[in-house]
Amino acid sequence: MLKNIFEIAGTALTAQTIRMNTTASNLANAGTVSSSEEEAYRAKRPVFRALVDQADLNAGFNTLGGVKVKAVVDSTEPVRKVHDPGNPEANDEGFVFLSNVNEVTEMVDMVASSRSFQNNVEVVTTARQLMMRTLDIAKA
């Protein structure tokens, strides 16, 4: 059924939206400072996984073939440690810990996910046109 295409592209649109959300969160926190290494903001990354087996159908997805966000993981890049005694967040030794967000990577990721989003919208548009034509077959 053509309606499966809507479902498949729909899961992809959801996944790409989550990816853009993490990018927005990362960019917003690019300048966040903390007083300890553990508390420092770490860039978030979604992990995509294809919907392939019965477990996915049990988890509430109607059609196989789409994509889901399996998890959102923290980047393992080291956080930057900067000496800034004037900062209210500075620790006893006068250090603050910056986030490990790389703005350039985030911008590239944003463009990539917005392109993927557009591709899937195009898929939906084409499927919709074909569905309308299929409905019109009775008028032939």
Next chain:
Amino acid sequence: MKLLENPFGIHEKALAVRNQRMELISANIANADTPLFKARDLDFKSILAGENPSPMAATSPRHFETGEVQNRDGILYRVPYNSSVDGNTVEINVEQAKYGEAATQYQATLQFLESRISGIRKSLRGE
């Protein structure tokens, strides 16, 4: 009466297969960013003929059974032009082109069906 015995011929089944192909390609596009995802497509000709396109035949008693690996539904994995670091074989440009192709073929099949229907209508009206 011959006319209404099999009014749509092969096109009825063809439409279902065309649709299945569009589904597969849309799944490829949806998984363009999924690591380790392998793009799939189907062999239209062999599915329509009801054959298994690449059976691993056990022609000797010393051959092993391939078990579940054997592909019985005519769905094959696409061989990518370029490899990628994350093991994903979806090449978005290729998939877009294939999707466009599949959509056109779907429309062609629809057109055939439409002309069959209008033909039958005309003959029933006796115009």
